[in-house]
Amino acid sequence: MAERAQQIEVMQVPARSPGRSRALGYAVLAAGGLLAVLPLLWMLSWSLMTNVEVTVGRVLPAEVHWSNYLTAWDKANFSQFMWNSSRITAITVCGLLLFCIPAAYAFARMRFWGRNVLFAIMLATLMIPDIVTLIPNFLTVVWINRLSQSLFGPAGAWMNNWPSLTVPFMASAFTIFLLRQFFTQIPDELWDAARIDGAGHLRFMLRVVIPLSRPAIMTVVIFSFIGSWNALLWPLLVIQTDEWRPVAFGLTKFVQADAGDEFHLQMAASVVMIVPILLLYFIAQKQFT
Numbered sequence: 001m002a003e004r005a006q007q008i009e010v011m012q013v014p015a016r017s018p019g020r021s022r023a024l025g026y027a028v029l030a031a032g033g034l035l036a037v038l039p040l041l042w043m044l045s046w047s048l049m050t051n052v053e054v055t056v057g058r059v060l061p062a063e064v065h066w067s068n069y070l071t072a073w074d075k076a077n078f079s080q081f082m083w084n085s086s087r088i089t090a091i092t093v094c095g096l097l098l099f100c101i102p103a104a105y106a107f108a109r110m111r112f113w114g115r116n117v118l119f120a121i122m123l124a125t126l127m128i129p130d131i132v133t134l135i136p137n138f139l140t141v142v143w144i145n146r147l148s149q150s151l152f153g154p155a156g157a158w159m160n161n162w163p164s165l166t167v168p169f170m171a172s173a174f175t176i177f178l179l180r181q182f183f184t185q186i187p188d189e190l191w192d193a194a195r196i197d198g199a200g201h202l203r204f205m206l207r208v209v210i211p212l213s214r215p216a217i218m219t220v221v222i223f224s225f226i227g228s229w230n231a232l233l234w235p236l237l238v239i240q241t242d243e244w245r246p247v248a249f250g251l252t253k254f255v256q257a258d259a260g261d262e263f264h265l266q267m268a269a270s271v272v273m274i275v276p277i278l279l280l281y282f283i284a285q286k287q288f289t
Contacts (some may be wrong), residue, residue, distance in 0.1 A: 001015050002087075015122055027271065034188075043270055043271060044271060045059065045071070045270045046263065047068055047264060047268040047270070048061045048068065049061040049065065050176060051262050051264045053264075054264050065264075069271070071268070072254070072266075072268040073269075073272060075258055075265065076251065076254035076269050077256065078247065078269070078272060078283070079249060080250075081242075081251075084247070085246040086276075087162065088162065088165050088166060088228060088231075088244070088246055089225055089228040089229050091162060091166045092169050092170065092228040093225055095166060096169065096172060096220070098170070099170050099171050099222070100171065100172060100175040100179060100220070101205070102205070103171075103176050104183055105180075105183055105201070105205050106183045107180045108179075109183060109186075109201065109205075119180075122176060123177060125173045126173050126177070134233070134234070135277040138238070140168075141158055141159070141238060144158055145158035150283050160238070160239055160240055160241055160243070164238040165231075165238065165246075166228075169224075175220050175224070178216060178220060179213065179217070180214055182213050183209055183213065186208070186209060188267075190208055191204060191208075194208060214287050215287050218284045221280075221282065223276070225280055229247070229248070231246055232248040232249060232252060235248070235249055236249070251269055254269050
């Protein structure tokens with residue numbers, strides 16, 4: 001038996017080279033990054049060309065035309081639309097943080113009757129598509145608009161005004177869930193130390209939890225900013241005047257009507273619209289490093 005065992009050759013599986021695995025991972029990441037950045041580069045290149053160069057399908061401009069951005073800005077009336085979106089986005093983001101941070105803290109750090117049931121119900125709402133709640137939300141805003149105007153007159157109007165664009169988005173189940181998961185990772189010893197110093201839940205949340213949760217909060221700010229800045233369908237339902245119409249509406253109107261077949265100006269207007277999002281993203285990088 002021993003002699004037979006000696007005759008059996010043990011097959012050794014060659015170990016995978018760490019260098020090859022790392023190189024493959026980098027290649028996959030590079031390919032994914034290229035696919036994500038390529039549309040932006042294409043849009044940027046076209047925005048700096050003449051319309052003739054765009055029509056013939058050039059890849060790079062023969063001469064850079066920075067004036068395309070000024071022309072698109074003036075033709076699309078971006079001054080008004082950018083100001084509208086800036087106000088709408090600022091109010092929405094601030095309201096979202098004001099309501100969602102305390103709610104997430106309550107679910108994470110406080111003990112009260114029905115907490116788990118309420119949290120489960122809130123999570124269940126994440127399964128409902130936004131398009132399903134579009135009409136109910138619209139009817140709710142219409143009803144609140146009538147009630148508010150009956151109580152406060154024209155000053156209480158929601159339709160064609162900022163409340164209809166911001167208040168429905170000041171609460172988010174996903175935001176509460178994300179922040180709650182982050183808050184639960186904060187050590188209980190910090191809460192015990194805060195209680196010894198005489199701090200309550202409010203002071204602990206403001207002085208300890210929020211400063212430690214800046215990466216999660218900045219993530220929420222980015223998502224909320226992008227969603228509010230790019231909003232188009234909901235503003236079309238509740239706004240009928242240019243006084244509060246967002247930049248996404250201005251871009252759509254410019255592309256479909258004002259710009260005609262001036263594709264270089266359409267791309268220039270698109271670049272102008274995404275600049276604030278890119279700036280916020282690069283500024284927020286400091287919170288993740």
